[in-house]
Amino acid sequence: MIPLIPVAHGLLIGRQDLPIPQWLFAWGASLVLIVSFVALSVLWRDVRFETDRWRPVSDRLSRVLVNPVTAGLAGALGVALLGVVIWSGLSGTDSPDLNFSLTFVFITGWLGLVVLSVLAGDVFRALNPWRAIARAVSAGFRLVAGQPGRAPLRYPERLGRWPAAAAIVGFVWLELIYGIGGFSSVGLEPRKATIAVIVYSVYTLVAMALFGIETWLDRGEGFSVFYGMFSRLAAPEARDGRLGLRRLLSATTHWATVSGSIGMVIIAIGTTTFDGSQEGLFKSPIDSLFRHLNDAGLGAVAAHRLAESVFLALSLAGVAAIFWLGVLGMRSVPGSPPLRELGSRFAHTLIPIGLAYLVAHYFSYFVFGEQAQFTYLLSDPLGNGSDYFGTASGGINYTSLSAAAVWYVQVGALITGHVTGLVLAHDRALAVYGDVRRASLSQRWMLAVMVAFTCLGLFLLSQSNV
Amino acid sequence: MSGAIAGASLSLPVAHAGHWYFWPLYALPLGIVLWSVVKTTIRERRAARDDQDRETGA
Numbered sequence: 001m002i003p004l005i006p007v008a009h010g011l012l013i014g015r016q017d018l019p020i021p022q023w024l025f026a027w028g029a030s031l032v033l034i035v036s037f038v039a040l041s042v043l044w045r046d047v048r049f050e051t052d053r054w055r056p057v058s059d060r061l062s063r064v065l066v067n068p069v070t071a072g073l074a075g076a077l078g079v080a081l082l083g084v085v086i087w088s089g090l091s092g093t094d095s096p097d098l099n100f101s102l103t104f105v106f107i108t109g110w111l112g113l114v115v116l117s118v119l120a121g122d123v124f125r126a127l128n129p130w131r132a133i134a135r136a137v138s139a140g141f142r143l144v145a146g147q148p149g150r151a152p153l154r155y156p157e158r159l160g161r162w163p164a165a166a167a168i169v170g171f172v173w174l175e176l177i178y179g180i181g182g183f184s185s186v187g188l189e190p191r192k193a194t195i196a197v198i199v200y201s202v203y204t205l206v207a208m209a210l211f212g213i214e215t216w217l218d219r220g221e222g223f224s225v226f227y228g229m230f231s232r233l234a235a236p237e238a239r240d241g242r243l244g245l246r247r248l249l250s251a252t253t254h255w256a257t258v259s260g261s262i263g264m265v266i267i268a269i270g271t272t273t274f275d276g277s278q279e280g281l282f283k284s285p286i287d288s289l290f291r292h293l294n295d296a297g298l299g300a301v302a303a304h305r306l307a308e309s310v311f312l313a314l315s316l317a318g319v320a321a322i323f324w325l326g327v328l329g330m331r332s333v334p335g336s337p338p339l340r341e342l343g344s345r346f347a348h349t350l351i352p353i354g355l356a357y358l359v360a361h362y363f364s365y366f367v368f369g370e371q372a373q374f375t376y377l378l379s380d381p382l383g384n385g386s387d388y389f390g391t392a393s394g395g396i397n398y399t400s401l402s403a404a405a406v407w408y409v410q411v412g413a414l415i416t417g418h419v420t421g422l423v424l425a426h427d428r429a430l431a432v433y434g435d436v437r438r439a440s441l442s443q444r445w446m447l448a449v450m451v452a453f454t455c456l457g458l459f460l461l462s463q464s465n466v
Numbered sequence: 467m468s469g470a471i472a473g474a475s476l477s478l479p480v481a482h483a484g485h486w487y488f489w490p491l492y493a494l495p496l497g498i499v500l501w502s503v504v505k506t507t508i509r510e511r512r513a514a515r516d517d518q519d520r521e522t523g524a
Contacts, residue, residue, distance in 0.1 A: 022488075023492055027494070444502075444507075447499060448496065451495055455495055456492075459488075
């Protein structure tokens with residue numbers, strides 16, 4: 001027999017054996033943030049992250065890691081994995097927990113690439129199957145036509161990164177709302193998810209053909225922008241075919257200059273917030289709205305999806321409101337730039353918080369999901385009883401993580417993410433206001449923002465798993 | 467695999483009767499920080515206005 005993959009998100013095991021009540025962790029985390037704020041005001045007096053500092057690694061290491069062969073192999077791997085997802089999704093079992101495609105798309109790819117990006121830089125750029133296909137087609141065109149192809153349309157700059165942000169909302173909607181209450185109850189079957197993958201692939205390839213490969217990847221392709229955002233936290237970066245290391249976190253400072261970037265980072269936090277509330281805090285109000293819509297004549301599935309969509313929108317609006325209220329508070333400091341500019345200049349401080357929310361919320365889910373991915377799903381991707389690598393009888397060991405250990409990881413991730421956000425915000429404030437006093441005055445508001453997100457995150461986690 | 471639940475049907479422990487009424491305990495640190503930030507902002511604005519008034523009066 002084969003174990004089932006849990007389909008709910010977040011923690012899957014109850015909390016136990018904590019020495020103090022959970023809410024006291026929120027107090028402790030807030031205290032850490034307050035102490036960090038004071039320490040930054042006193043000790044961090046010069047701007048450190050604004051200047052670009054990149055140093056190449058040794059020639060040999062760079063040549064081994066960054067060369068046309070590794071680039072080609074990475075692209076081929078990405079295309080092969082996309083092929084396996086489509087093949088298993090269309091040809092495999094309809095049972096979501098036994099089909100390779102869903103776990104790979106929603107756990108290994110979606111969450112694993114965030115981890116890889118934070119550790120190793122913009123890895124998805126190399127693995128991106130759509131980029132690899134587009135570049136191969138482009139190279140073929142150049143060979144045949146004797147000249148490089150040109151994008152027929154100019155990308156409308158006012159769209160900024162909004163198409164990418166919309167793509168991520170669509171992806172999360174598909175995962176959390178279309179497949180509501182578990183994959184099987186409404187219908188996110190592997191086949192339907194795979195059709196979505198194919199539609200998105202065609203859309204991306206057409207958009208790259210129209211606007212240019214790199215332009216679309218930088219602005220419109222949701223996953224490139226999403227993972228690219230988290231890769232800014234990492235030190236490794238390839239420039240002009242050479243691998244180097246930049247100052248940790250420093251690449252975040254210039255990320256949010258394009259419109260829509262604030263939207264993307266708010267979506268990263270807001271969608272996780274919704275996922276954390278869906279089965280906890282929002283459960284009762286969603287059910288209530290569902291009954292109203294259903295009584296009003298909407299079909300059960302449509303009513304459920306609409307009710308959930310409303311609360312997804314409310315989650316995004318709530319996260320945006322917390323951020324913009326903090327920015328509005330900062331505006332009270334003399335010498336502040338206009339509101340929109342101020343928001344844009346501090347948006348990157350939310351990137352580590354987005355990461356913290358993802359780690360805190362999905363840590364155990366990811367660990368358990370990967371056990372399935374690399375055992376029975378790897379050997380039996382179609383769920384038809386095959387055993388390619390001899391691991392088909394493997395399963396998920398739910399005792400590999402204790403409830404208390406998961407809780408400590410969650411608290412640690414939230415504190416680390418928010419302290420990092422506070423550091424980035426303080427450094428940016430020094431650059432914006434020019435002196436330590438006004439920078440510290442402005443950062444009292446960002447302290448409130450960080451405390452709000454920390455306490456909200458811990459509250460949601462405490463709600464999801466009682 | 468030791469400890470695995472192979473073959474077992476998984477019931478998801480996502481109870482919905484969460485202790486939502488604990489929320490004030492989670493909101494309290496934010497309340498304290500906000501109160502402190504608003505209070506100091508008002509005090510500083512008042513001090514700046516008094517300074518301005520003194521300069522104008524002088």
